[in-house]
Amino acid sequence: MEKLLMGRDWVAQLQVLLRRPTGLDGPGSADELAVKILRSFTETLSALNSGDVDQIPARSSDSGESRQTPAVIARRGCYKRR
Numbered sequence: 001m002e003k004l005l006m007g008r009d010w011v012a013q014l015q016v017l018l019r020r021p022t023g024l025d026g027p028g029s030a031d032e033l034a035v036k037i038l039r040s041f042t043e044t045l046s047a048l049n050s051g052d053v054d055q056i057p058a059r060s061s062d063s064g065e066s067r068q069t070p071a072v073i074a075r076r077g078c079y080k081r082r
Helices: 002-019 030-050
Strands: none
Touching: 002 030
């Protein structure tokens, strides 16, 4: 899980680096960051396939997934007839 989070950070760094004008090199080149991201992804997949990872909940509180809204109650037929 830690490697996956590091990969996410490297993706953010790569996005910033790619938005800069050409010729301004930061702490790492785009190629180096791409290699780190790919390695992180590969190692995470290997860990998942080998079963070395603890069970991770399907949803976390900060996942940004929408919460299920309660069902709308049908109002048809709720008025009294005169």
